[in-house]
Amino acid sequence: MIPTPDLSHLTADDYDCVYEPAEDTFLLLDALEADEQELKQLRPRITLEIGSGSGCVSAFIAKILGPSVLYLCTDINPHACRCTLSTGVQNKVALDPINVTFAAPLSLRLKRSVDVILFNPPYVPTIPDEASGAQDARGIAGAWAGGVDGMNVTDVFLERVEDLMSDRGRFYLVAIAENDVPGIQERMLRLHGLQSDIILSRRAGREHLFVLRFVRDLSRVCS
Amino acid sequence: MVRLITHNLLACHVKGCNTNNFPLEFRDVQIELREAEFNPEFLKGFMPKIEWKALVDAARQLGDTSLPLEQPEMLDDDFLKNLHHVLLEIHVEEGIMTCPNCKHDYPVLNGIPNMLLAEHEIG
Numbered sequence: 001m002i003p004t005p006d007l008s009h010l011t012a013d014d015y016d017c018v019y020e021p022a023e024d025t026f027l028l029l030d031a032l033e034a035d036e037q038e039l040k041q042l043r044p045r046i047t048l049e050i051g052s053g054s055g056c057v058s059a060f061i062a063k064i065l066g067p068s069v070l071y072l073c074t075d076i077n078p079h080a081c082r083c084t085l086s087t088g089v090q091n092k093v094a095l096d097p098i099n100v101t102f103a104a105p106l107s108l109r110l111k112r113s114v115d116v117i118l119f120n121p122p123y124v125p126t127i128p129d130e131a132s133g134a135q136d137a138r139g140i141a142g143a144w145a146g147g148v149d150g151m152n153v154t155d156v157f158l159e160r161v162e163d164l165m166s167d168r169g170r171f172y173l174v175a176i177a178e179n180d181v182p183g184i185q186e187r188m189l190r191l192h193g194l195q196s197d198i199i200l201s202r203r204a205g206r207e208h209l210f211v212l213r214f215v216r217d218l219s220r221v222c223s
Numbered sequence: 224m225v226r227l228i229t230h231n232l233l234a235c236h237v238k239g240c241n242t243n244n245f246p247l248e249f250r251d252v253q254i255e256l257r258e259a260e261f262n263p264e265f266l267k268g269f270m271p272k273i274e275w276k277a278l279v280d281a282a283r284q285l286g287d288t289s290l291p292l293e294q295p296e297m298l299d300d301d302f303l304k305n306l307h308h309v310l311l312e313i314h315v316e317e318g319i320m321t322c323p324n325c326k327h328d329y330p331v332l333n334g335i336p337n338m339l340l341a342e343h344e345i346g
Contacts, residue, residue, distance in 0.1 A: 045268050068265040070228060081335045085224065094259070094311075096229045100338035104346075108234040108245060113272060138339075 002033050005059035009090045010083055014054075017079040019143035021056045023204035024174050028120050029060050031172060031200040031211040036064055042168060044115030048072045050102055050157060053080045053143060055087030055095055057118055062093035072106065072114075073097045076138050101135075102157050103164060114164045119157060120174040125150040150179045158184070161214070162192040170215050177208040185212065193217045224257075224334040225315040227285075228269070231278050233336065235322035235329075238346035243324040246277035249284045252318030252331070259311045263303050266310070270298070273310075282309045 007021065032039065044065060049058045052073035062071050073084045073095050081097040088095030103110070122134070124144045131147035146152055154173070161171050171194070175181050181198065188194040194214040201210045235244035275294040282290055289305040320329040320336065327344070330337050 043268075045272065067260060067262055068268065070269070072229070072232070076339070078332075078335070078337065082333060085333075085335060094224075096224065096226065098229070098233070098336050098338055100336075101345075104236040105233045105338045107236070109232040109272075109274070136342075 002036070002060065002063050004029065005056050005063070005087060005091045007054060007056060007087060007090070009086055010054060014079070014083055017140055018077065018083050019053045019080075019140060021054055023202070023207070024120055024123075024209055025056055027200060027202050027204075027209050028057055028118070028172065028174050028211055031213070032057075032061055032064065034200065035213070039064055039116065042115055042170070044069050046070045046072065046110065046114050047116040047118065048103060048106070048110070048114045048164065049074070049118040051075055051080075051119060051121060051143065052084045052095070052097060053077075053120075055084030055097070057120065058084065058095050059087050059091040059093055061116065061118065062088075062095065063091070067094070071095045074100050074103055074106075076101050076135060076142060077140070078138070080143075102160065107160065107163065110164055112163065112169075113166055115166050115169050117161060117164060117169065117171040119154070119161075119172070121154040121157070122146045123150040123154065123174065123176050123179055125178050128152070146179075150176065151184075154179070158188060158192075162194055165194075165216065167216065170213055173212045173214065175210045175212060177210070181210050181212065188214060189217065225320075225331050225336050226311055227278060227281050227313055228310040229336070230281055230315070230320070231273055231310075233320070233338065235325060235327055236338070236346065237322065237325050237327050237340060237344045240322060240325040240327070244322055246274070246281060246323075247320035247329060248323055249281060249315065250319050250321060252285060253316045254285055255314045255316050256312055257314055259307070261304065261307050263300075266303050266306055267298060269310075270294075278309065282313070285313055285315070287313065
């Protein structure tokens with residue numbers, strides 16, 4: 001049993017600006033814990049979390065994988081980057097936050113190099129303007145507002161993720177039923193050659209949450 | 224904490240800035256040295272990912288000349304300890320990273336690189 005990272009250093013003021021870990025976060029932690037042995041066997045060199053927020057998820061995977069890994073974290077919200085950094089310190093793991101959208105400045109150097117990618121995106125369906133406005137504001141609403149089908153932000157990253165994944169790399173994504181999970185899976189296979197499984201799902205209040213795990217479609221890698 | 228391991232992976236991403244956009248050049252930096260646990264396995268595993276010249280140049284910009292200009296073939300303990308220090312123990316807390324091509328400035332604030340761009344700069 002891997003303990004949930006210690007977040008006692010974060011305050012109510014932090015959670016005014018940064019998403020507080022909730023059911024979706026814990027579902028992703030549970031999915032990573034279930035994959036603990038596989039993740040260790042992968043012997044990753046680099047992990048990358050998009051939208052690291054409080055830093056809870058990256059601190060957790062750092063507890064699984066130990067110090068022989070570079071834990072890169074990006075967030076569009078500068079306050080979230082500060083929380084990610086301090087959560088690393090609090091949990092005695094080295095997290096390296098970068099204040100940016102997705103992974104744009106890393107894509108040149110990390111082409112097909114990242115072994116584990118984690119993304120718990122803003123997946124909540126909202127009116128379209130609310131989603132784009134929330135990203136531009138770089139505040140807490142950007143952590144959940146996702147546009148008409150909740151996929152405004154996720155879709156942008158889904159276009160780019162394959163280019164970052166190493167040959168044995170895996171990508172963990174949180175989604176809800178309204179995002180059309182089978183549709184995501186079909187598109188990622190057809191457009192990007194990424195095979196996926198739903199590795200965990202749970203109902204939390206009105207939300208039906210899923211964790212998807214993508215890997216390269218081996219039949220295509222070998223061809 | 225902008226460590227040189229992270230700096231070695233960051234390129235300018237301004238729209239249309241596609242050549243000579245790596246590595247970013249440091250200036251006006253404040254650095255802190257923080258001890259980290261020596262982990263030779265991590266260093267050896269990470270060596271293939273490092274752009275060597277970029278790392279040596281960045282270290283020299285920060286006043287550290289312990290690394291050889293050419294990446295050595297023999298990875299002895301002395302070398303690995305120097306590499307460990309340069310990659311993982313030098314933290315840039317404040318400063319500016321400038322693109323060698325388009326001269327865009329990326330500030331480092333409280334140890335966090337701000338790589339955000341304005342709407343019209345995004346590719």
